[in-house]
Amino acid sequence: MPEEQDHGRRTAAQGSRIDTYIDRYAARAAGMVASEIRALFAVASRPEVVSLAGGMPYVTALPLDAVGELVADLVARRGTVALQYGSAQGDPHLREQICDFMRLEGIDAAPDDVVVTVGSQQALDLITRIFIDPGDVVLAEGPSYVGALGTFAAYQASVVHVDMDDEGLIPEVLAETIASLDRAGRRIKFLYTVPTFQNPAGVTLSAARRHQVLEICRRAGVLVVEDNPYGLLGFDGEPMRALRADDPEGVVYLGSFSKTLAPGFRVGWALAPHAVRDKLVLALESAVLSHSSFTQLAVGQYLATQPWREQIKAFRELYRERRDTLLGALEALMPPGCSWTRPAGGFFVWLTLPEGLDSKAMLPRAVAERVAFVPGTGFYADAAGVRNMRLSYCYPEPERIREGVRRLAGVVQQDLLLRDTFGTGSVRAHGGVDTPGPDVT
Amino acid sequence: MPEEQDHGRRTAAQGSRIDTYIDRYAARAAGMVASEIRALFAVASRPEVVSLAGGMPYVTALPLDAVGELVADLVARRGTVALQYGSAQGDPHLREQICDFMRLEGIDAAPDDVVVTVGSQQALDLITRIFIDPGDVVLAEGPSYVGALGTFAAYQASVVHVDMDDEGLIPEVLAETIASLDRAGRRIKFLYTVPTFQNPAGVTLSAARRHQVLEICRRAGVLVVEDNPYGLLGFDGEPMRALRADDPEGVVYLGSFSKTLAPGFRVGWALAPHAVRDKLVLALESAVLSHSSFTQLAVGQYLATQPWREQIKAFRELYRERRDTLLGALEALMPPGCSWTRPAGGFFVWLTLPEGLDSKAMLPRAVAERVAFVPGTGFYADAAGVRNMRLSYCYPEPERIREGVRRLAGVVQQDLLLRDTFGTGSVRAHGGVDTPGPDVT
Numbered sequence: 079m080p081e082e083q084d085h086g087r088r089t090a091a092q093g094s095r096i097d098t099y100i101d102r103y104a105a106r107a108a109g110m111v112a113s114e115i116r117a118l119f120a121v122a123s124r125p126e127v128v129s130l131a132g133g134m135p136y137v138t139a140l141p142l143d144a145v146g147e148l149v150a151d152l153v154a155r156r157g158t159v160a161l162q163y164g165s166a167q168g169d170p171h172l173r174e175q176i177c178d179f180m181r182l183e184g185i186d187a188a189p190d191d192v193v194v195t196v197g198s199q200q201a202l203d204l205i206t207r208i209f210i211d212p213g214d215v216v217l218a219e220g221p222s223y224v225g226a227l228g229t230f231a232a233y234q235a236s237v238v239h240v241d242m243d244d245e246g247l248i249p250e251v252l253a254e255t256i257a258s259l260d261r262a263g264r265r266i267k268f269l270y271t272v273p274t275f276q277n278p279a280g281v282t283l284s285a286a287r288r289h290q291v292l293e294i295c296r297r298a299g300v301l302v303v304e305d306n307p308y309g310l311l312g313f314d315g316e317p318m319r320a321l322r323a324d325d326p327e328g329v330v331y332l333g334s335f336s337k338t339l340a341p342g343f344r345v346g347w348a349l350a351p352h353a354v355r356d357k358l359v360l361a362l363e364s365a366v367l368s369h370s371s372f373t374q375l376a377v378g379q380y381l382a383t384q385p386w387r388e389q390i391k392a393f394r395e396l397y398r399e400r401r402d403t404l405l406g407a408l409e410a411l412m413p414p415g416c417s418w419t420r421p422a423g424g425f426f427v428w429l430t431l432p433e434g435l436d437s438k439a440m441l442p443r444a445v446a447e448r449v450a451f452v453p454g455t456g457f458y459a460d461a462a463g464v465r466n467m468r469l470s471y472c473y474p475e476p477e478r479i480r481e482g483v484r485r486l487a488g489v490v491q492q493d494l495l496l497r498d499t500f501g502t503g504s505v506r507a508h509g510g511v512d513t514p515g516p517d518v519t
Numbered sequence: 520m521p522e523e524q525d526h527g528r529r530t531a532a533q534g535s536r537i538d539t540y541i542d543r544y545a546a547r548a549a550g551m552v553a554s555e556i557r558a559l560f561a562v563a564s565r566p567e568v569v570s571l572a573g574g575m576p577y578v579t580a581l582p583l584d585a586v587g588e589l590v591a592d593l594v595a596r597r598g599t600v601a602l603q604y605g606s607a608q609g610d611p612h613l614r615e616q617i618c619d620f621m622r623l624e625g626i627d628a629a630p631d632d633v634v635v636t637v638g639s640q641q642a643l644d645l646i647t648r649i650f651i652d653p654g655d656v657v658l659a660e661g662p663s664y665v666g667a668l669g670t671f672a673a674y675q676a677s678v679v680h681v682d683m684d685d686e687g688l689i690p691e692v693l694a695e696t697i698a699s700l701d702r703a704g705r706r707i708k709f710l711y712t713v714p715t716f717q718n719p720a721g722v723t724l725s726a727a728r729r730h731q732v733l734e735i736c737r738r739a740g741v742l743v744v745e746d747n748p749y750g751l752l753g754f755d756g757e758p759m760r761a762l763r764a765d766d767p768e769g770v771v772y773l774g775s776f777s778k779t780l781a782p783g784f785r786v787g788w789a790l791a792p793h794a795v796r797d798k799l800v801l802a803l804e805s806a807v808l809s810h811s812s813f814t815q816l817a818v819g820q821y822l823a824t825q826p827w828r829e830q831i832k833a834f835r836e837l838y839r840e841r842r843d844t845l846l847g848a849l850e851a852l853m854p855p856g857c858s859w860t861r862p863a864g865g866f867f868v869w870l871t872l873p874e875g876l877d878s879k880a881m882l883p884r885a886v887a888e889r890v891a892f893v894p895g896t897g898f899y900a901d902a903a904g905v906r907n908m909r910l911s912y913c914y915p916e917p918e919r920i921r922e923g924v925r926r927l928a929g930v931v932q933q934d935l936l937l938r939d940t941f942g943t944g945s946v947r948a949h950g951g952v953d954t955p956g957p958d959v960t
Binding site: 096097098099100102103104105106107110111112134135137138140142143145146147149150151152153154157158159160161162163164196197199200203207208209210211214225228229231232233267301327336340341342343344351353354356357360361363364365366367368369370371372373376 | 537538539540541543544545546547548551552553575576578579581583584586587588590591592593594595598599600601602603604605637638640641644648649650651652655666669670672673674708742768777781782783784785792794795797798801802804805806807808809810811812813814817
């Protein structure tokens with residue numbers, strides 16, 4: 079039949095019908111399945127759709143002229159270094175700058191304990207790679223960052239969620255969960271937490287609880303993996319003190335320039351106890367040989383020559399206005415029975431729908447009404463999150479946020495009407511893990 | 520005792536003495552041990568040492584002015600795209616350009632089957648990730664690329680080497696090896712091969728044998744992973760036809776701009792059968808979310824605006840001169856009993872020492888004499904390669920290459936004298952896998 083098609087296309091089409099390698103993949107590949115909602119997000123990226131789904135920072139606010147000049151200058155002055163292979167651990171000068179950067183959150187660290195990674199996502203991948211055997215337990219907030227859940231699944235970890243409230247992880251629940259897993263003979267490898275302006279819940283672990291969480295983990299011998307991409311994007315007062323600041327040997331800290339500068343460079347890092355850092359460097363080397371010298375030096379040059387503190391302040395003000403807009407619109411427009419979190423920083427609001435509604439079933443209707451969000455189920459490794467959705471305010475302009483909420487409120491209203499008329503079956507969906515892709519994490 | 524040290528340093532020092540996480544790593548981390556020769560390579564990077572160890576391309580030959588201009592122009596025109604997250608599969612336009620690039624080696628492919636990776640090293644990592652369960656067999660040339668062996672070890676693959684001669688992999692040995700593994704009930708997942716200007720042996724699989732190797736693997740149901748970073752850097756005539764050109768469904772092709780442009784961007788790719796490509800994209804997403812938009816667009820801009828074919832030609836001429844210099848110096852200076860390969864392209868010569876000598880034991884003495892190489896044992900997963908070394912001619916200027924060989928010949932001469940006086944025990948070392956780090960792969 080496909081005689082007239084060109085060769086490459088014919089091959090591709092054949093391949094998509096029959097996977098001749100199906101019985102040869104590794105066991106870990108079984109979990110690598112594209113989400114059913116992925117196609118919807120392709121539609122959601124059309125300009126007429128207001129996307130409250132994406133976690134993309136508003137890079138339009140960056141001083142593009144200055145960035146253009148500094149990369150040109152970098153090639154002129156240090157081109158043969160920027161274009162060459164670098165060390166697996168990362169550029170030494172950038173690692174010093176990263177230590178200065180972390181000092182804003184109370185962290186006192188040596189550049190030698192920092193590993194520069196391809197976004198903090200790679201740090202997460204490498205930490206999982208060196209610690210997780212199939213079946214090992216990772217503790218994570220419920221809900222948790224979708225990209226982390228994808229990585230844990232790729233290494234066949236067993237994720238056990240720990241409940242949060244408005245002050246973040248609940249220490250008593252954490253202690254009980256650890257005790258019950260210990261009794262069951264399970265191997266807990268680490269607690270994965272986004273303590274500040276959490277993705278997706280938008281809540282922050284309170285200062286008092288930080289000490290409790292560290293103490294519980296220390297006593298139980300559980301490593302803490304602190305993922306902190308949003309820590310400097312708080313809307314009030316000074317940055318929170320990082321967990322790592324109070325426990326250098328018990329915490330691996332993951333940082334990123336994706337939200338404070340730009341994700342397009344893919345520069346993140348891990349700060350780890352020395353022996354763990356050794357393993358991370360070797361793991362990084364086998365994964366990518368070394369990170370891009372070019373983007374590392376570009377970030378270093380940006381930090382050295384640009385007013386980056388003022389830029390972060392500008393980002394904070396921009397995101398605060400959008401957070402206020404989203405919260406105001408939700409307050410004004412959402413039907414009774416909906417509730418949501420009130421983030422003090424970061425990018426996300428976590429919304430809970432009235433009893434009987436299902437955010438994933440709602441998504442196609444919402445996209446048809448030109449508004450998108452991420453259904454809550456994607457943020458859990460189990461079946462939870464059906465009534466939840468993540469709304470992000472980082473990327474759309476304020477008037478678009480308001481319009482998006484107006485459309486969303488209409489869809490929720492319709493679903494409530496359906497529910498009240500035909501029962502909950504009419505608004506429910508079922509399905510597995512939803513990994514929506516990099517632009518909406 | 521260390522009261523007066525600063526906090527970060529004290530932590531680092533403590534950590535280096537006792538690894539409190541030692542009993543908590545994953546089984547796969549057991550293989551992640553730094554090579555004993557790593558420290559030597561740190562010394563070898565001093566300017567007074569002639570390094571015939573490094574596989575670093577000579578980026579000084581690039582038109583830095585033009586590269587500086589194009590990255591500045593990229594930020595000015597497409598800054599908000601270059602600085603933002605991209606898709607996990609990679610920039611669509613770059614994937615088209617990659618298809619044009621591969622056409623030079625007879626490959627007819629669709630951009631949809633290409634995944635852009637963080638160097639081809641990441642492609643290798645992801646392929647291993649989706650195919651290898653612990654204990655699965657990977658077939659590889661003996662010797663094979665050290666970075667690949669590190670990746671295979673990280674996924675607990677069992678590497679079985681297949682002998683080469685001056686025409687590359689020996690088809691009969693390949694067929695026998697597969698048959699014997701089949702009889703033993705072992706699961707062979709793929710053949711990993713660098714068919715053109717092989718790293719480290721410098722040999723090239725002949726055209727006649729390419730068909731035989733493909734046919735043997737097709738009949739045995741063994742996937743071929745063709746790693747081809749040096750294919751366009753041949754010194755005579757037209758580029759070889761890639762294995763992938765003749766078997767789109769049986770070959771995963773790995774390519775890279777590290778040697779034809781610059782490694783500092785870390786832009787490589789995999790071209791894979793469609794179903795495998797799907798898995799690669801999901802694996803990449805869980806590993807790094809997405810590649811750097813900035814470096815992908817920079818490479819795309821370079822290919823679109825610069826005379827890259829002429830640049831590759833300039834690289835070819837530069838490396839040919841250095842190859843000639845190295846071969847001439849070896850011919851003139853090495854003691855009788857040494858033999859070596861004569862590469863028709865790429866970066867490397869593989870040298871075999873006389874009976875009874877040991878290249879790894881020789882390395883400290885060589886570095887003391889201000890010349891460095893990579894001992895042969897690093898390129899085997901088993902104990903082979905004791906009498907071999909890899910000499911690379913890509914980075915040092917010709918007169919430095921000549922001086923390096925003069926120094927090396929002196930060290931070999933000394934070792935021969937020792938051997939003849941005190942026996943082989945005096946010049947032998949023992950030890951495991953040697954992974955020398957990213958700058959010498």
